[in-house]
Amino acid sequence: MKLTSVSKTLCKLRITVVLFRRLARAALPALLLLVLVTGCSLFERGGSSAISHKIDQEEDVISSNGGGISNLDKLDSFMERGSGSQRIVQYTIEGDPIFIETRYKGGRLELSYDTTEDAFGPREVKTYSCDELVRTEEKHQLKYSLKGCEGEAVNQDLLTVDFDLGRQDKFEFILKYGFNHRNEINTVKQSLVKDMLNGTAIEISDFSLPQADRQSIYRKLVLANYLGEKQLSTSCNLKPHESYDLTVLINSAERHYAWSECDTGRDGKTMTEAADYIIGLVEAGDNYLQLPAATGGVK
Structure with missing residues (x-):
């Protein structure tokens, strides 16, 4: 008996489902291995971040390129406490925000750099562990520097405030x-x-x-x-x-x-x-x- 168009469609659909199931079984181990190697990057398209991108004008330390810095006292208080966390938002010269989450953890300072909104940056999230954050004032600059960091940079400046008249x-x-x-x-x-x-x-x-x-x-x-x-x-x-x-x-x-x-x-x-x-x-x-x-x- 000749199959109707509807019957043909159902038959093709059934064959497709069977093939898909067989392919899925064969590919599942490789897929799981890829997820483990890439750190779930398959599910974090575009480099998503756990750091909130909602800027708090009252609590965040906000550094505008050439436009001053607000809530700097929050960073000083964070250093004096030696506990908790403090977020810093740094704007690039193009006006893109870079989010830096600082927190004291296990006697060390942990920092997460989120550049996913920086159009000219690597657009990634990296985490560093450092021994301490040091505040030093020179003749025309105030610097907050990271010391004893693990990874790419042992020492680096976190924040610089220039007041050279x-x-x-x-x-x-x-x-x-x-x-x-x-x-x-x-x-x-x-x-x-x-x-x-x-x-x-x-x-x-x-x-x-x-x-x-x-x-x-x-x-x-x-x-x-x-x-x-x-x-x-x-x-x-x-x-x-x-x-x-x-x-x-x-x-x-x-x-x-x-x-x-x-x-x-x-x-x-x-x-x-x-x-x-x-x-x-x-x-x-x-x-x-x-x-x-x-x-x-x-x-």
Whole structure:
């Protein structure tokens, strides 16, 4: 009897299934061996990673190429604790993130480098074990270096923060502070204004900062990540209250920040610390010490 088209199709399908089962039995040992050798790479297409690629702006140490570094204190705290883990996100010059997971394990430091999102990199995940992470500050650099690592590199720099003022074409700033911004440090106009707290102010028109002080201030601002986005507030329920207004001119760029003493947020505290550092440095200088003491009071 002649088979119908449906019968022919079912017959071909049955033959295909039988052949597939026979091939699968023959290929299974080789397939398992390949999986063991490649470390399950067959199931991790594109080099998938156990490291999360979701960036935490509050907890991750984020290093932008030429754009500063945020949450550096998190790395310092991690080193002081000597336990737990800390993630670092480093952006390449093309803007691709490299994820570095650091953790203390068995008395050593274990690091996982994830370059799977680096378009110009190897796109892989590698793990290293090192003896320690060392923080050293040189004249114009802060370095976090790995020591006693196993594998390809015995010693290498994990993170470098550069604050060499000599590499900048221009660095000036205008800082207004105090009650109603009556005090001012202005390196653009080379002027210094002191509030006498009696409705008057005294101004020095030939004010200048020593190069060492300028370098020190630049370092402080870099470590405060002054180029990063800041969440600042000028509101304050205190009367009167101190407020800050800072403009930084760096090369061809300009950054402006305004906040009050009531801003107790993370960025507010960081910027207040940086501003108070500048104020303390200037007020300890000969130019400021020659000015008379304020004669009025705060109202």
